[in-house]
Amino acid sequence: xxxxxxxxxxxxxxxxxxxxxxxxxxxxxxxxxxxxxxxxxxxxxxxxxxxxxxxxxxxxxxxxxxxxxxxxxxxxxxxxxxxxxxxxxxxxxxx
Amino acid sequence: xxxxxxxxxxxxxxxxxxxxxxxxxxxxxxxxxxxxxxxxxxxxxxxxxxxxxxxxxxxxxxxxxxxxxxxxxxxxxxxxxxxxxxxxxxxxxxxxxxxxxxxxxxxxxxxxxxxxxxxxxxxxxxxxxxxxxxxxxxxxxxxxxxxxxxxxxxxxxxxxxxxxxxxxxxxxxxxxxxxxxxxxxxxxxxxxxxxxxxxxxxxxxxxxxxxxxxxxxxxxxxxxxxxxxxxxxxxxxxxxxxxxxxxxxxxxxxxxxxxxxxxxxxxxxxxxxxxxxxxxxxxxxxxxxxxxxxxxxxxxxxxxxxxxxxxxxxxxxxxxxxxxxxxxxxxxxxxxxxxxxxxxxxxxxxxxxxxxxxxxxxxxxxxxxxxxxxxxxxxxxxxxxxxxxxxxxxxxxxxxxxxxxxxxxxxxxxxx
Numbered sequence: 001x002x003x004x005x006x007x008x009x010x011x012x013x014x015x016x017x018x019x020x021x022x023x024x025x026x027x028x029x030x031x032x033x034x035x036x037x038x039x040x041x042x043x044x045x046x047x048x049x050x051x052x053x054x055x056x057x058x059x060x061x062x063x064x065x066x067x068x069x070x071x072x073x074x075x076x077x078x079x080x081x082x083x084x085x086x087x088x089x090x091x092x093x094x095x
Numbered sequence: 096x097x098x099x100x101x102x103x104x105x106x107x108x109x110x111x112x113x114x115x116x117x118x119x120x121x122x123x124x125x126x127x128x129x130x131x132x133x134x135x136x137x138x139x140x141x142x143x144x145x146x147x148x149x150x151x152x153x154x155x156x157x158x159x160x161x162x163x164x165x166x167x168x169x170x171x172x173x174x175x176x177x178x179x180x181x182x183x184x185x186x187x188x189x190x191x192x193x194x195x196x197x198x199x200x201x202x203x204x205x206x207x208x209x210x211x212x213x214x215x216x217x218x219x220x221x222x223x224x225x226x227x228x229x230x231x232x233x234x235x236x237x238x239x240x241x242x243x244x245x246x247x248x249x250x251x252x253x254x255x256x257x258x259x260x261x262x263x264x265x266x267x268x269x270x271x272x273x274x275x276x277x278x279x280x281x282x283x284x285x286x287x288x289x290x291x292x293x294x295x296x297x298x299x300x301x302x303x304x305x306x307x308x309x310x311x312x313x314x315x316x317x318x319x320x321x322x323x324x325x326x327x328x329x330x331x332x333x334x335x336x337x338x339x340x341x342x343x344x345x346x347x348x349x350x351x352x353x354x355x356x357x358x359x360x361x362x363x364x365x366x367x368x369x370x371x372x373x374x375x376x377x378x379x380x381x382x383x384x385x386x387x388x389x390x391x392x393x394x395x396x397x398x399x400x401x402x403x404x405x406x407x408x409x410x411x412x413x414x415x416x417x418x419x420x421x422x423x424x425x426x427x428x429x430x431x432x433x434x435x436x437x438x439x440x441x442x443x444x445x446x447x448x449x450x451x452x453x454x455x456x457x458x459x460x461x462x463x464x465x466x467x468x469x470x471x472x473x474x475x476x477x478x479x480x481x482x483x484x485x486x487x488x489x490x491x492x493x494x495x496x497x498x499x500x501x502x503x504x505x506x507x508x509x510x511x
Binding site for chain 2: 019020056064093095
């Protein structure tokens with residue numbers, strides 16, 4: 001296992017931007033988002049506008065494996081959500 | 096440095112019980128909890144030992160405290176009154192030594208080096224510190240062996256080398272008594288005491304207990320290297336404290352010049368207009384004083400005595416020292432509109448502090464950009480002084496090439 005190389009000396013002063021936030025997503029039979037809960041409101045996904053996958057840092061202790069979806073919701077918003085394939089959770093993230 | 100710690104546990108509760116003749120919140124010996132109040136969140140500020148015995152702790156949500164101790168009397172906090180009472184204690188201690196540090200409400204440290212010529216021995220000095228904290232009547236009663244007066248600010252006093260040893264001695268001595276730790280006997284004194292007395296985080300305390308270290312002596316018996324390897328710099332500090340080595344210096348409080356005026360209303364009022372008129376009157380009285388002529392102030396405190404006997408207080412710190420009364424009144428109006436006292440006001444007191452000699456500011460002809468930067472940095476320094484850390488950040492690129500969004504950018508403290 002390769003140790004994480006990012007500088008630890010100042011890491012306590014760095015606050016990552018665009019950190020993913022857990023979100024409740026209902027997936028359809030193919031695992032694509034069908035409904036998203038935002039601010040306590042369940043919103044149907046009208047269309048998946050884009051999708052892409054990121055696999056990275058597979059050599060580390062906590063690899064990154066995500067499938068991103070840019071979705072159009074019934075209230076007009078188009079958030080980006082992803083499914084973490086390692087922990088099987090859904091997150092919302094500004095890309 | 097020989098230091099004394101004067102410790103009055105549950106200070107806020109003790110102040111609340113001062114006026115009650117039987118020293119009980121309701122005459123029936125029910126536990127008491129102080130918390131909540133206007134604009135102060137719903138957390139426990141202090142609680143009586145009876146409530147503490149039932150699991151109530153400081154900082155705990157009031158709802159949880161109510162569940163743990165349903166028979167308790169819940170009191171609204173009156174911080175201004177607690178502060179006044181503690182100020183009186185500090186002034187009394189300053190009558191014994193000029194070096195007095197206010198650590199927190201109910202806990203003060205006193206530098207006692209060089210006082211041995213004035214007192215028979217350190218025990219006598221400790222007794223003098225206990226007596227100093229009591230009003231005359233109670234002190235006489237205590238001196239005649241009539242026991243602890245009901246509703247009193249009876250301190251425990253500890254004397255030792257450094258603040259930690261003094262505090263540990265104060266905590267272990269009974270109310271109204273002094274405990275002296277002779278020089279060179281610190282390790283032996285601390286050895287049987289519980290590790291929870293050490294000033295460490297809850298996580299460190301839990302780890303100490305998991306390692307089977309129950310007393311301070313258990314920790315002191317370990318080699319420094321082993322403790323440091325397990326707990327890092329905090330471990331080193333704890334190990335040193337366990338040996339009675341406290342490097343933290345005494346920080347005596349400084350006396351700042353201030354000026355106060357007060358005004359009593361003919362009838363209790365709840366009107367913002369009446370309070371502002373009173374504020375205008377008080378400001379004009381204050382600025383008529385010779386001591387404030389040609390001077391500016393950095394801080395303004397408005398305190399109101401409410402009709403139910405409690406008090407209300409707000410303190411405003413100006414971005415720059417000012418002598419502009421209109422600006423002060425504007426700030427006062429904003430403060431009152433944000434949080435008007437919950438009960439009718441009987442009396443208001445305005446205090447101006449942080450007096451400076453500057454009343455104007457010289458603008459430069461050319462160096463506008465540099466000046467603005469300097470002003471920005473000054474503003475940030477003030478924010479840092481107010482909040483403890485700078486609430487302003489830079490955005491920096493960390494791994495701008497990364498495919499993982501949260502790795503690309505980060506916030507870093509803007510520290511001028």
